[in-house]
Amino acid sequence: MSTALIIGMLLFMVASGLSLIFGVLGVINFAHGAFYMAGAYFAYAAYQLTASFLVAFLAGAIGVGIIGVLFERFIMSRVYGKDVLMQLLVCYATILIFDDLVKIIAGPEYKMMGLPEVFALPPFEFAGGFIPPYYVFMIAVSFSIGACLWFVIEKTRLGKIVRALAVNPQMVGALGVNTTLLYAAVFGFGSLLAGVAGALAAPTRTLTPGMGLSILIESFIVTVIGGMGSITGALVAALLIGFIRAFGAIGFPLFVDGIMFGLMALVLIIKPTGLFGRKPVQ
Template structure:
């Protein structure tokens, strides 16, 4: 532990700006990943244990498209479309047959899928870690604010992540699709009786959730190494965010992700050897004080 370094950073404008920006980027990327997981749970009541694998696929797809086109926007779009399509297949052939099964059966099936995807990734991209690197169009001098360094790529990541967050909020709260989706989540039997195709909405939700994971993977690819098995650590991070924020709560996921982002950013200075431990300590504290999470969601009615 280095309290002196943390105190000096908090009293220094350049360090404060740099670490705050880093924490904001980490938090928004964690939110983008976890929002897909909590969305699927909130609507379908299913914990997608394979969620991290779609993050990994999004990163790999972005790498593949970018190395061939040098267009980062095209790489993001390809990652989103590819993982969304994988989500539709996942819902039809894994989630739907096991929807009423015991949660342990769902866990085993998802775990098996993760291992299969990891091996497929090894066959296509190899077992070694690869890196996309900062896109060429964004390799410009960083901005300066109060003496702190703010990479332009960080600003782009924050803008895109925030944009997706607003789009999710708008889709869920301001569109007919979102209203119907919430009706399917709260009263699936009644929605089905009224003629709503519950399976179609389930497929759309899985596509959206997996697509968000894929976009998060593509956004993080320039900053993180891409390799088989990445999905496990990302899944763990996402579940921490979802548990702290409240299962099924998008606003809760945002608040929890930002808190964890700042915990990791500033914790790396004051607690360099205990940064990950801080995140889990935070989660345990929240669960002890508020077991349902920061933003409780009402129970589903069948």
């Protein structure tokens, strides 16, 4: 149960940023997995320097957020409205660059951050099982960020502007909103969510160049199942995939990927916009 929640919430952090960027900017950010990897390595480096998990967490999140803003302004903004293949090529080139930079700076060998001392506490007993305190922390942080993101998008004036930007950016610009700044902010925040996921995963995962590829693929599955641009859909789909991953590894370990892709195909057949997706405005 706890394993499913952990997998699901990490996927949600990555997929919600991916969904937010696509829903507002219409860009398939294939480099999103590289941002997840960067968040993990930033957290690892900061923890080695300071031995503070708080500093490591903030370094992973804010560092990747800044990279996301720079990436949007200097690279992705050049391919807005261009062919999807051009966007994918740009993102794939970015993945290769990030992987090589990690090998040059941190080395190609595996890294282990280790569990911070502050979480070296007895596990909590829940539903007949035991959950380490750090896992509880991961789940709580992910849920809290997800709830805040949903509230901002659905219930605030800023959220209304962001949703309007996704539908008619020209009209939003005509009303005096700096759309260039808003594009950068949305892309940066979406990237920051990937950095948060990487920073949260660093103490429990092995860090290696290219580690973002597998979570990127699963995040796309989550985004497709939940519906592009839907934060609620990303949460529901991420938890669903988390349970498939956790319990599938026990019951049918050789066919877990097949079930995930089969579920995605089934959703596309029944509801092409995803479980919580909306039909595009004509």
